[in-house]
Amino acid sequence: MLLSVHPRFATAILAGSKTVEVRRQRVAALPGTPVLLYATAPTMALVGMAHIAAVQVGTPRQVWSAARAQTGISRREYDQYMSGATQASGITLKEPVTFDEPVPLAALRAAGTFHPPQSYRYLKADDLRQVTAAAPVADAALSKVLSDLVPA
16 A cells, blocks of 8 residues: 655654554555555655554544544644545554655656555555665665565
């Protein structure tokens, strides 16, 4: 999965202080799914990864009640973000890893057509090959996850 997050949230996820990322729609991903973190502007790069521990789907109120302390946002920010939503997902993340060198959007686009998602998207084999082509060889964490995921 490729998850777009504001740089502030990417930093908090990678530091382990934010363990739940919220989304306005249903997220159907299994525990253990690797998640590449794309930090939006001004960073505009893949900055790290984590794994999904669990996904809770419910009303915005239910998701807030279950995860408020782990979201890294205030109730006001949450309510503004969820305004008008009838469904929400709380994605619990574990095992965050910061890449030694972020993979900039320019490098991702130089390796092929790359469009960061507004929210998230599931990655296909071609997407992973493109990330592999753009990624610095020296980054052990990124190289490991990509070698495990990219089909031969």
